[in-house]
Amino acid sequence: MLVYEIVRKKLDGEKNTAEEISQLVMGFVHGEVSPEQMATWLAAVYIRGLSDEETWWLTDAMAKSGRILDLSSIEGVKVDKHSTGGVGDKVSIIVVPLVASAGVPVAKLTGRALGHTGGTADKLESIPGMRLSLSEEEFIAQVKRIGCAIAVTTEDIAPADKKIYALRDKTATVASIPLIVSSILSKKIAGGADAFVFDVKFGDGAFMRRLEDAKALAEGLVKTAKLAGKKAVGVLSSMEQPLGRAIGNAVEVEEAIEVLKGKGQEDVRELCLEISALMLWLGGAVTNPEEGKSKATELLDSGAALESFRKLVAAQGGDEKVVDEPERLPKPSFKREVKATQRGTISAISTRQLGIIAGLLGAARIGSEKVDPAAGIIVLKKVGEKVDLGEPVAILQSSNPIDNDLLDKVGACFKFGEVEKIPSILAGFIG
Ligand code: URA
Numbered sequence: 001m002l003v004y005e006i007v008r009k010k011l012d013g014e015k016n017t018a019e020e021i022s023q024l025v026m027g028f029v030h031g032e033v034s035p036e037q038m039a040t041w042l043a044a045v046y047i048r049g050l051s052d053e054e055t056w057w058l059t060d061a062m063a064k065s066g067r068i069l070d071l072s073s074i075e076g077v078k079v080d081k082h083s084t085g086g087v088g089d090k091v092s093i094i095v096v097p098l099v100a101s102a103g104v105p106v107a108k109l110t111g112r113a114l115g116h117t118g119g120t121a122d123k124l125e126s127i128p129g130m131r132l133s134l135s136e137e138e139f140i141a142q143v144k145r146i147g148c149a150i151a152v153t154t155e156d157i158a159p160a161d162k163k164i165y166a167l168r169d170k171t172a173t174v175a176s177i178p179l180i181v182s183s184i185l186s187k188k189i190a191g192g193a194d195a196f197v198f199d200v201k202f203g204d205g206a207f208m209r210r211l212e213d214a215k216a217l218a219e220g221l222v223k224t225a226k227l228a229g230k231k232a233v234g235v236l237s238s239m240e241q242p243l244g245r246a247i248g249n250a251v252e253v254e255e256a257i258e259v260l261k262g263k264g265q266e267d268v269r270e271l272c273l274e275i276s277a278l279m280l281w282l283g284g285a286v287t288n289p290e291e292g293k294s295k296a297t298e299l300l301d302s303g304a305a306l307e308s309f310r311k312l313v314a315a316q317g318g319d320e321k322v323v324d325e326p327e328r329l330p331k332p333s334f335k336r337e338v339k340a341t342q343r344g345t346i347s348a349i350s351t352r353q354l355g356i357i358a359g360l361l362g363a364a365r366i367g368s369e370k371v372d373p374a375a376g377i378i379v380l381k382k383v384g385e386k387v388d389l390g391e392p393v394a395i396l397q398s399s400n401p402i403d404n405d406l407l408d409k410v411g412a413c414f415k416f417g418e419v420e421k422i423p424s425i426l427a428g429f430i431g
Pocket of ligand 1: 181
């Protein structure tokens with residue numbers, strides 16, 4: 001069909017066919033569909049929307065624009081999880097080895113820090129020697145050998161997404177649920193897993209700030225993944241304040257290890273148990289999520305998850321001694337405390353802003369190609385906690401000197417006031 005006609009149909013609110021969508025996506029990747037034509041179709045989708053079937057066809061076409069991993073030689077239901085990105089989100093570091101320790105294979109492709117949100121690949125690479133760039137053969141062989149692997153996504157995974165996302169970014173069409181669903185899911189499907197748990201964040205530090213938008217995204221992801229023949233569930237989790245107290249790379253690995261030791265921050269533990277429970281259920285290790293929760297708790301508290309993490313680190317060339325000696329992780333040359341300028345109770349934390357500042361300290365690629373593994377922020381006071389005048393509320397750390405300006409900016413992220421109820425980390429389940 002003429003590309004003109006495919007675009008016209010969507011502009012007029014008609015449904016496109018699978019063939020038309022595939023022609024459009026492949027044509028755009030190969031330069032036969034112009035950026036003007038693609039941008040017009042994207043704008044039409046932004047306004048008119050896509051049906052469930054069209055969303056799946058778009059996802060499928062984008063996944064097929066590159067390599068799709070074939071994990072069929074690994075026995076069992078291969079599970080993966082995806083978070084829409086947050087501040088202090090170290091969940092993957094914990095749940096991947098935890099779920100693998102129950103015999104459920106976990107094959108996880110992951111990304112790097114993006115905007116104000118951190119990336120699991122950058123976090124794990126702060127462990128000396130740890131390698132996240134694995135070939136497909138290495139990735140599969142490792143899952144067969146130790147039950148899990150975490151590898152960084154490569155350029156040939158859903159290349160159409162990269163090209164389309166760049167155009168969406170230029171044409172103000174990012175915030176469309178079917179376009180976000182197909183973008184996220186095409187990369188996940190190309191990763192080859194059979195089942196997915198989607199952790200969709202909402203709140204100040206999330207990509208979707210409003211709970212109802214996060215819910216719509218989670219529903220779209222689950223519905224479309226099911227149309228793809230995958231098992232899928234979603235959870236809605238709060239990013240109204242950072243997850244745990246560490247934001248950065250090595251600092252988050254250290255906090256994750258604490259949780260793997262059966263200790264650590266309660267909100268991180270609670271979210272990890274919930275996501276693990278669902279992964280164990282989808283993977284067939286338990287018959288329902290409640291049983292999954294008990295099993296996940298047992299694996300965390302018995303040390304089985306920690307042993308699995310040790311194996312994961314060693315298998316990918318990392319120094320597994322960091323588990324017992326966290327001082328082996330990169331340490332910052334500079335540390336500065338941020339002190340409260342008033343006394344009272346913390347009522348809110350500007351989480352997005354803290355994520356940006358952690359990036360500026362070096363934890364992400366803001367203005368530099370290299371990540372500083374030791375950079376980050378330790379949040380000493382969270383919502384509902386009392387603070388005295390002059391008491392430290394956060395510690396900033398970096399391998400480079402820290403500007404006074406950043407101290408002031410972090411100080412301003414902590415709001416004071418009355419707190420009626422400490423917000424819960426979990427806000428819903430999408431099945
Ligand atoms: N994350 C993605 O991968 N794609 C989007 O479109 C939005 C967030």
